Amino acid sequence: MRILVLNADYPRFLAWFYRRQAGLENAAYATQMAARNASLFGVADFYSRNFAALGHEAAEIHINNPWLQAAWAREHGIATEVPEPPGAATGRKMPPAWLQRVVTPFKPILRPLARKVGLSPRLDTSAENILLAQIEEFKPDLVLNQDIFHIDTSLVRRIKGIGNPVMVGQVGLLPPRGEDWSVYDLLISQLPSVVHSFRAFGVRSEVSHLAF
Numbered sequence: 001m002r003i004l005v006l007n008a009d010y011p012r013f014l015a016w017f018y019r020r021q022a023g024l025e026n027a028a029y030a031t032q033m034a035a036r037n038a039s040l041f042g043v044a045d046f047y048s049r050n051f052a053a054l055g056h057e058a059a060e061i062h063i064n065n066p067w068l069q070a071a072w073a074r075e076h077g078i079a080t081e082v083p084e085p086p087g088a089a090t091g092r093k094m095p096p097a098w099l100q101r102v103v104t105p106f107k108p109i110l111r112p113l114a115r116k117v118g119l120s121p122r123l124d125t126s127a128e129n130i131l132l133a134q135i136e137e138f139k140p141d142l143v144l145n146q147d148i149f150h151i152d153t154s155l156v157r158r159i160k161g162i163g164n165p166v167m168v169g170q171v172g173l174l175p176p177r178g179e180d181w182s183v184y185d186l187l188i189s190q191l192p193s194v195v196h197s198f199r200a201f202g203v204r205s206e207v208s209h210l211a212f
Contacts, residue, residue: 001141002056002057002141003058003140003141003144004058004060004061004138004142005043005058005060005144006060006144007043007062008063008146008149008150009041009042009065013041013042017039018067028075033062036062036068043146045060061131061134063127063147064123064127064147066127069130072130073130078133080126080130122149122150122151122152123150123151128158135162135165140163141165141166142165142167142168143159143167145167148170148171153179153181153183156169156183156184160183166186167183167185168184168187168188169186170187170208171194172189172190172194174194174197175187181201182201182203184204186205186206187203188206188208189207190209191207192207195207
């Protein structure tokens, strides 16, 4: 199978990652991806590397890394203007650590509110177009979306329109209402309460525990 894994990184990580490697933002896509994987942050390339070891063709896309995505666009003749992450190579500061610690417990509550007032982390048009072009090129049989907030259900429907891949979403937060979750073939979570919520929406959902 051809398997594509979609990931999103924390802006604070992106800021730190590119600050510590001068000039990386101008490097080739493959060079940036290799450096990102070598960081071992988050899920890195653990999914794609092990799918490949089992005989599948697999790749990862870091959908909200503007430098990495811009490099892919340049190498494929796509003109785009990509904004930089907060605090990265621009002199802008990230929120102080104490404030982030205070806010963290409230993120599950604040995220749905942010969506309602237009502060959702969903991708902008340029980033969406790059992602769709990548999907056109890779032609996946299965897409595992690890960030259902950056890639909302309307964008998932556009992805399904490219070869109709099996769509699997993974999430560890209660899903917001008002989304058409039926566009997914399967939604997985490590939390039974999240699985029950999706099933209440009439969507196939299963528990998939985290493993290390």
